[in-house]
Amino acid sequence: MPHRVFNFSAGPATLPAPVLRQAQAELLDWHGLGVSVAEISHRSAPFIELAAEAEADLRTLLSVPDDYAVLFMQGGATLQQALIPLNFAAPGQAADYLVTGHWGQTALKQARPCVDARVAASGAESGFREVPARGEWRLSGDAAYLHVTANETIHGVELRERIEADAPVFADFSSSIASEPVEVRDYGLIYAGAQKNLGPSGIAVVIIRRALLARAGQPRAEILAYASHAARDSMLNTPPTFNWYLLGLCLKWMLAEGGVEAFGQRNAARAARLYAAIDGSGGFYRNEVAPAVRSRMNVPFFLHAAELDAEFLRQAGERQLIGLKGHKVVGGMRASLYNALPDAAVDALIDFMREFQKTHG
């Protein structure tokens, strides 16, 4: 058995071991073709079959209705943040943004050059520890869409309420897609970079209500048009074929593990265990996010004295617990608990935290 550590990285993140083993076994000779999947044309029948199967599996996993298109795109989640205004808003049209953390701010920044991007509400005043109450949101009557971040990967803030608005809701699900059942019909568009819950970096998934593809949007090259990608099954140009393959293997793994219902239960239970350990530490560890919006996927936490951070990370590393350093925007620690992370990793982290407190408390 190769050496594998417990990897709490926020993304690119841990991948399921069975997926890596399969990819390794198939690397020199995929499907008896005598070549790897990375060495064949995306227009070849075996690759087109792989792509269609990945789409079908994603539709099954996330219960995507038929009137939604599924796209596999390059350029990550950030590119989608830039494409959204170009594709769905007229030049200068209003678009509303609910800003609940760093990635909501990024989405707003990407949109500013081509729409009248308005902050419907922002958690900035609370240091992104809270989500402004629905009654405080200022939604524009003429907004092309309302953009939200389902899960803020850095600030550890997750929207837990169903969002209702007159404008279609466009949601960044990069760090929580497939972590629990979601009603796709509640959204006009869902997008996610794959590198957290779906697979490797270099590919993003976009789920769009087909009727929205008829919007004129803004002058743009064909490669920037979602409708063109949809019309050509995401093969307008050479797609990231190997990433698509790995993503497909991850989808099959998630389905075999019981799908989003099973992950939803598992993820809620283990996030609750970790938060309970933090809250029960008598202030040695703390998470400052309002309990109602604490993320199940990304748990930022602080030690009571920042001088202990380096020692905490060093000792964690000795126990094969890696990727725990917090993002520089907030500091401290962050444990990302994506689907492919084993339960044993969370238990090992909690055990280590208790022990570290005993020796440094």
Ligand code: PMP
């Ligand atoms: N949105 C969220 C919620 C993210 O976590 C990230 C990446 N960490 C991004 C957007 C940006 O993704 P990418 O690097 O794929 O552009």
